[in-house]
Amino acid sequence: MDGDADTDIDADTDADTDGDTDADSDADADTDSDTECADTGETCGDDGGADTDTDTDTDADSDADADAGPSFCDSEEFADFMAKTPVALDNTGAPFRGNGVDPEVVVTGFSFFLCIHCLDASVLLEELYADPAYAERTAYFFRHFPFSEDETSISVKDHRAAEAAHLQGDFFAMHDAIFDNYPVTSETTLLGLVEPAGLDTDLFDADYASAESLERVLSDRAAGIAAGVTGTPSIFVDGRKLSTPLSWTMLPDVLDCLLGYAPWDPPDGGP
Numbered sequence: 001m002d003g004d005a006d007t008d009i010d011a012d013t014d015a016d017t018d019g020d021t022d023a024d025s026d027a028d029a030d031t032d033s034d035t036e037c038a039d040t041g042e043t044c045g046d047d048g049g050a051d052t053d054t055d056t057d058t059d060a061d062s063d064a065d066a067d068a069g070p071s072f073c074d075s076e077e078f079a080d081f082m083a084k085t086p087v088a089l090d091n092t093g094a095p096f097r098g099n100g101v102d103p104e105v106v107v108t109g110f111s112f113f114l115c116i117h118c119l120d121a122s123v124l125l126e127e128l129y130a131d132p133a134y135a136e137r138t139a140y141f142f143r144h145f146p147f148s149e150d151e152t153s154i155s156v157k158d159h160r161a162a163e164a165a166h167l168q169g170d171f172f173a174m175h176d177a178i179f180d181n182y183p184v185t186s187e188t189t190l191l192g193l194v195e196p197a198g199l200d201t202d203l204f205d206a207d208y209a210s211a212e213s214l215e216r217v218l219s220d221r222a223a224g225i226a227a228g229v230t231g232t233p234s235i236f237v238d239g240r241k242l243s244t245p246l247s248w249t250m251l252p253d254v255l256d257c258l259l260g261y262a263p264w265d266p267p268d269g270g271p
Contacts, residue, residue, distance in 0.1 A: 073257035077245050081254065086239025089227055091141040094220075095171035097129035103139035105238055105258050107251065110145040110224040112232040113158040119182050121233040121248050122175070128252060137259055142175065144220035145232050151214055154185055159217040161190055164207035165199055166216075173197040 072078055089108055109125065111118040129135045144163070146155040158178055165174035177193040184190050194204050207213055224234065227241075234241065235248040237255070242248050256262065 072250075072253045078254070078257060081240055081242070081246055084240040086236075087227065089143075089223065089236065089239060091143070093216075094141040094143055095166050095175075096139050096141045097125065097172070098135040098139040099137060100139045100141075103137065105138040105255060107138060107140040107255075108143060108236040108239075109140060109248075110143045110220070110227075110229045110232055110234040112145050112147060112155065113162070113178050114147075114155055114183050114185070115232045116182070117248075118233045119179050121235070122179050124249070124251065126176075128255070133259075133261065134255060138255060142171070143224060144217045145224045145229060145234070146217065146221060147232075149218060149221065154187065154190070156214070156217060157187055157190060158184055160213045161194070161204075161208055163213040163216045164204050164210075165197070167207040167210075167213065168200055168203050170197075170199060173199060 091106070091108060094108075107125075109121065111121065125140055129140055144159040146153070146159050148155045150156060151160075162171060162174045162178060165171050174193065174197055177197045178184050178190070181189065181193060184193070195201055227236070233248050235251055236242070237251070237258070242250060242254065246254070
């Protein structure tokens, strides 16, 4: 889903400490080898087997609950995350997935098309927002964060192309095409994605070259820097930044806690 919404949220100003690259290091940002992203994390799933003895089901369930220990929602890590002081991020006009009108929870993601972990995060986010349990109650807003401000660099051009698609109402068509062909490191390859993505090529060409597409990309980057973004992907949930000891991979767990779902078990079974 692509759309605009007048949504203001708060964002944590703590700098990302997950191995991010300084946003001022623009010169070497145009290739993947020069891009450092946030460290990956991992989530834990439940492991168990079926109990075929109907006389011992209750005892077995009690033992399993005792062994499981406290949930993530009761953990010190989640408590510390919720204790963070948010600051304002304005997502007005940003492309979004999910409920961009009246979300209960707002997720804001600063992303870079030449970042491998941003590719991984995009897959996770697409899965989450294909699930009505998340899509109907939350919104994910995409924000641009190229590591260069040079409009001639491919890192800026990749984002400008996605913004040109947004200007014709189909941001995620180009977003998905760029990530599906990761890494897009030449303008020839980039422009070759436009027609297969189903975009109006004449309109795209005009918007891609426009001052508006460039301004939107650089404005997002400036907003990220002001919010303490130093690397990508940087994910904020209701303004609180997912950073060490939590990583962006913990987003489903955080949403489950905020929405009152059992971990990875929303009403329809989750992604």
